[in-house]
Amino acid sequence: MSSPKSNKPKIVNGPGGYILQDVPHLIDYLPDLPTYPNPLQDNPAYSVAVAEQYFVDSDDSVPEKIVVHKDGPRGIHFRRAGPRQKVYFDSDEVHACIVTCGGLCPGLNTVIREIVSSLSCMYGVNRILGIDGGYRGFYAKNTIPLDSKVVNDIHKRGGTILGTSRGGHDTAKIVDSIQDRGINQVYIIGGDGTQRGASVIFEEIRRRGLKVAVVGIPKTIDDDIPVIDRSFGFDTAVEEAQRAINAAHVEAESNENGIGFVKLMGRYSGFIAMYATLASRDVDCCLIPESPFYLEGEGGLLEFIERRLKENGHMVIVLAEGAGQELMSKSMESNALEDASGNKLLKDVGLWLSQSIKDHFKKNKMEMNLKYIDPTYMIRAVPSNASDNVYCSLLAQSAVHGAMAGYTGYTSGLVNGRQTYIPYYRITEKQNHVVITDRMWARLLSSTNQPSFLGPKDIPEEKKELPVTPLPDGEKCDAVVDIPPVTKEVTK
Numbered sequence: 001m002s003s004p005k006s007n008k009p010k011i012v013n014g015p016g017g018y019i020l021q022d023v024p025h026l027i028d029y030l031p032d033l034p035t036y037p038n039p040l041q042d043n044p045a046y047s048v049a050v051a052e053q054y055f056v057d058s059d060d061s062v063p064e065k066i067v068v069h070k071d072g073p074r075g076i077h078f079r080r081a082g083p084r085q086k087v088y089f090d091s092d093e094v095h096a097c098i099v100t101c102g103g104l105c106p107g108l109n110t111v112i113r114e115i116v117s118s119l120s121c122m123y124g125v126n127r128i129l130g131i132d133g134g135y136r137g138f139y140a141k142n143t144i145p146l147d148s149k150v151v152n153d154i155h156k157r158g159g160t161i162l163g164t165s166r167g168g169h170d171t172a173k174i175v176d177s178i179q180d181r182g183i184n185q186v187y188i189i190g191g192d193g194t195q196r197g198a199s200v201i202f203e204e205i206r207r208r209g210l211k212v213a214v215v216g217i218p219k220t221i222d223d224d225i226p227v228i229d230r231s232f233g234f235d236t237a238v239e240e241a242q243r244a245i246n247a248a249h250v251e252a253e254s255n256e257n258g259i260g261f262v263k264l265m266g267r268y269s270g271f272i273a274m275y276a277t278l279a280s281r282d283v284d285c286c287l288i289p290e291s292p293f294y295l296e297g298e299g300g301l302l303e304f305i306e307r308r309l310k311e312n313g314h315m316v317i318v319l320a321e322g323a324g325q326e327l328m329s330k331s332m333e334s335n336a337l338e339d340a341s342g343n344k345l346l347k348d349v350g351l352w353l354s355q356s357i358k359d360h361f362k363k364n365k366m367e368m369n370l371k372y373i374d375p376t377y378m379i380r381a382v383p384s385n386a387s388d389n390v391y392c393s394l395l396a397q398s399a400v401h402g403a404m405a406g407y408t409g410y411t412s413g414l415v416n417g418r419q420t421y422i423p424y425y426r427i428t429e430k431q432n433h434v435v436i437t438d439r440m441w442a443r444l445l446s447s448t449n450q451p452s453f454l455g456p457k458d459i460p461e462e463k464k465e466l467p468v469t470p471l472p473d474g475e476k477c478d479a480v481v482d483i484p485p486v487t488k489e490v491t492k
Helices: 047-054 108-122 171-181 192-208 234-253 271-280 301-312 325-331 349-363 376-381 386-404 424-428 439-448
Strands: 010-014 018-022 061-063 075-080 095-100 127-131 143-145 185-190 213-218 258-264 285-287 314-320 369-373 410-415 418-423 479-482
Touching: 018 418, 095 108, 095 171, 108 127, 108 185, 108 386, 171 192, 185 192, 185 386, 192 213, 192 424, 213 386, 213 424, 234 258, 234 271, 234 314, 234 369, 234 376, 234 386, 258 271, 258 349, 258 376, 271 285, 271 314, 271 439, 285 301, 285 439, 301 314, 301 349, 314 349, 325 349, 349 369, 386 410, 386 418, 410 424, 418 424
Parallel strands: 010 479, 018 075, 095 127, 095 185, 185 213, 213 410, 258 314, 258 369, 285 314
Antiparallel strands: 010 018, 061 075, 075 418, 127 143, 410 418
């Protein structure tokens, strides 16, 4: 067996500042693997399209940034997703497994269904397992055989038929289980913590020199994974949040000095709260983790609530669950507890802030009727809407195409409207946050007519964008390849 090659990131440099942050391939450490014709060329459903346009050119890439200056560099690109003419797995040899980890999110069952359907209907794969209960299911629980009949209707309901959990990541045991079961394609659906785990699993598989493709599909309802346009389930979450905001608005309008208070998801990123607020147009104040606020005194939240009630007689407040945690910590005893995945357990800032508002109005002998709505677990549990269903299908199909083509150690994601393969280190390097100096947040402030609650000194300076994203600490490029200018046209 060949010894594994370096596991450093692969960077391809081209003219005009072109930089391809490539993903690993099985032949990086197993150079003598045979190839096979892609079964899709004989599939009646795809044979007409294949001849002209269905297969993706091996040199196709997608830019990370599409807004550039005419004299600027071409910038960072990712490998374009899609089926290749040659595959590195014979359909009869494939033994795939699927695992879901972390919290629930609309669309999980749709992704599972489409992975199974793509493997079986496109590539003729017959052996597919579901891992029961997250990562620990690899060595602590039974597996679930999956086929097209089993998954036929699962996209119509929320949750995940495979079950999920946090933590339980014993890399050696997981890879032992993969090896013992003869699994050679692993599809891992989860958030940033899950993708970090997938990266470690991939590195151990590469160290052992196994012919196993490890593929991630990013899942976070908060939309806080970097690089990708959006995460699946986010569109559904914003749509469902509208129902809660509408109910809060009805309650607020129906009571004298009524306040409808809605708490939404968003531990560290306020995207759901921001987009739901912009979509609703009934919200008077949106509070997110990225934009600090204060309660008492001139310019504070309580003063703004009083003023808005005097002007309109009612108001609606939307709060992301991670907002105001530092204010609550000052007034309450705080224990830094964590869940099994290492995430800090947040206190219920919605209940605390609701009570703080009530206490303020009671202290000042002012009438106020506050109705508190927390729809977070209801939103997580619903099935995905039409938009997310389509997106989940594209993510899953792209993941399967990549694994069959021999790519591994990557996440399937949408970048600038195109399906791509993104190396794990880019997905896990940081969290995506609302930029409060950006125009989208300015649009929200204009829509709600709320103050920013910030002075100029409170706004952090944005770091200047570097031409190349730095690699993980201490790591060097696996390969730096200069490529000639591309002159041919690429059909989109």
